[in-house]
Amino acid sequence: ALRLRPVGHEYHDFSLNSLGGALVTHFNDIDDITQAISLYCEALTLHSPGYPYRDTVLNNLALVFKIRYKKLHVIEDLNEAIDWYRESLRLLWHDHPERHRALHNLSSALCSCFMHTRKNEDVKEAIQLCREALTILPSLHPDRCFSYMWLQKAYLSRYQVQLSPPDLSLAI
DSSP: OTTTSOTTSTTHHHHHHHHHHHIIIIIOSHHHHHHHHHHHHHHHHHSOTTOTTHHHHHHHHHHHHHHHHHHHOOHHHHHHHHHHHHHHHHTSOTTOTTHHHHHHHHHHHHHHHHHHHOOHHHHHHHHHHHHHHHHHSOTTOTTHHHHHHHHHHHHHHHHHHHOOHHHHHHHO
16 A cells, blocks of 8 residues: 555555554554554654644554553553643544544543552543543433443542542442
């Protein structure tokens, strides 16, 4: 696909993004994940600030770093994921129709970070992000269940570390 859309082709960035996703989805070994990171980074260089789909590339890059963290348990990968998720979220205005997904992604990464570092501010922020997602989604939106799911995960994570009964109650 990259040969058909070489550097300079108007859709070269889409090919990089698609190939990165394919490597992670279909192969998912560490070399493929590392190659996907390189492809997403290259695609990101082609998306200057203000480009309409920059948030998607940032989100994809964050996801791959989180996947690599899950495989290797290197906290720097999780920190990279959190930074890229934050950047992606910053690009989405408060009434953007996909903002809740960016909130969920960052919340999930922060919960993972909390379980690794035990820093309470990470899980507090994860809870706040889930609550924000709930406030922006209409009551019958099909993705509200994910907000509740990630909120439950955050409370359960905090309960597992701090053994606070109110967290268990809130998770239930």
